[in-house]
Amino acid sequence: MPYYFFTTKAGATVSDGVDPIALADDDTALAEAVRSLGEMAKDQLPLGVRDISVAVRTAQGETIHDVRLAVSVKSRGA
Amino acid sequence: MNQAHSDALDQLVRKLNVVTRLSESEERAIRALPLIAKTFAAGQDFVHEHDQPDHCALIVRGWASRYKTTSLGRRQILSLHFPGEIPDLQSLLLSTMDHSLAALTELAVAFIPHAAVRAAIQAEPHLAIPLWRLTLIDAALYREWLMVMGRLNAVQHMGHLFCELQMRLEAVGLASRESGFDFPLTQTELGDAVGMSPVHVNRTIQDMRRLDLITWTQGRLLIHNFEDLAERSDFDPTYLHQSSGLGAF
Numbered sequence: 001m002p003y004y005f006f007t008t009k010a011g012a013t014v015s016d017g018v019d020p021i022a023l024a025d026d027d028t029a030l031a032e033a034v035r036s037l038g039e040m041a042k043d044q045l046p047l048g049v050r051d052i053s054v055a056v057r058t059a060q061g062e063t064i065h066d067v068r069l070a071v072s073v074k075s076r077g078a
Numbered sequence: 079m080n081q082a083h084s085d086a087l088d089q090l091v092r093k094l095n096v097v098t099r100l101s102e103s104e105e106r107a108i109r110a111l112p113l114i115a116k117t118f119a120a121g122q123d124f125v126h127e128h129d130q131p132d133h134c135a136l137i138v139r140g141w142a143s144r145y146k147t148t149s150l151g152r153r154q155i156l157s158l159h160f161p162g163e164i165p166d167l168q169s170l171l172l173s174t175m176d177h178s179l180a181a182l183t184e185l186a187v188a189f190i191p192h193a194a195v196r197a198a199i200q201a202e203p204h205l206a207i208p209l210w211r212l213t214l215i216d217a218a219l220y221r222e223w224l225m226v227m228g229r230l231n232a233v234q235h236m237g238h239l240f241c242e243l244q245m246r247l248e249a250v251g252l253a254s255r256e257s258g259f260d261f262p263l264t265q266t267e268l269g270d271a272v273g274m275s276p277v278h279v280n281r282t283i284q285d286m287r288r289l290d291l292i293t294w295t296q297g298r299l300l301i302h303n304f305e306d307l308a309e310r311s312d313f314d315p316t317y318l319h320q321s322s323g324l325g326a327f
Contacts, residue, residue, distance in 0.1 A: 006277045006280060006281075008277070008281045015280075015281045015284045015285065016284075017277075017280060018284070019265065019280050019283075019284075021265070021266075021276045021277065021280065023276075032275050032276060032277050033277060035275040035277070035278075036275045036277035036278045036281070039232070039274055039275060039278040040278065040281070042231075043231040043232050054277065
């Protein structure tokens with residue numbers, strides 16, 4: 001199975017994917033990136049973070065997916 | 079009796095003595111149990127969901143997991159098990175397995191015939207108490223895992239698991255505060271145990287390293303400051319019922 005590197009960003013905090021993860025193919029890597037966005041959102045949104053992203057790179061260093069979740073808030077009177 | 083057989087029974091006696099005080103005759107009854115030794119490769123099941131076993135599986139060497147799989151093939155690891163434990167003890171009283179057991183590492187298992195366990199309890203009725211206690215503590219672990227799964231964030235969840243493993247492995251002489259413990263899980267297996275994607279596990283472990291909470295290299299995990307991690311992770315070891323407060327019997 002090919003290896004993929006995932007770099008996650010939550011607000012200003014970046015975690016470089018130094019440990020590669022073996023997955024079946026590029027589509028599976030995308031599915032895992034989307035799934036991890038949801039998991040990060042659960043922890044990060046209550047802390048006030050409004051922008052979360054995951055970039056997926058191949059073992060050769062090519063970025064194949066960039067997945068982003070942004071929350072916008074419109075409040076009364078704002 | 080060969081050495082492996084004797085070692086397996088030593089571990090079982092030690093485990094039972096954690097939750098009770100075995101008398102000499104009870105210990106003799108345990109040491110007289112017949113065992114069938116088998117080994118399994120990492121990843122191999124040794125008890126299957128829907129099986130109706132006529133033996134209990136005593137772990138002698140290595141790590142095992144209890145797990146269930148969804149209809150889409152997604153696995154949830156329900157608990158982790160070490161030498162001296164009998165993760166399918168319930169099969170003595172509930173005939174059909176509602177989950178599977180798999181080797182996480184190369185695993186040595188000693189199978190004990192149900193009939194022999196029943197005969198030992200009939201001869202020494204008090205032996206039912208430590209076995210009952212072990213199943214109650216098993217249930218306490220599930221309550222704790224459920225609370226952790228539902229209410230803690232990822233770093234706390236992982237920290238809570240590592241504190242639990244440290245204490246459980248210390249109790250059977252397989253961990254120390256100074257050198258930590260063998261932690262043979264892959265990040266994917268760890269994700270299956272905490273209900274996280276491998277990506278989120280990867281990020282969480284990096285966060286824990288950045289916060290100087292743990293070192294995890296070459297299959298060994300060291301908690302840098304147990305009390306600090308326990309406090310951050312809402313870890314209260316009461317549910318492990320390892321020491322005082324077990325009461326009469």
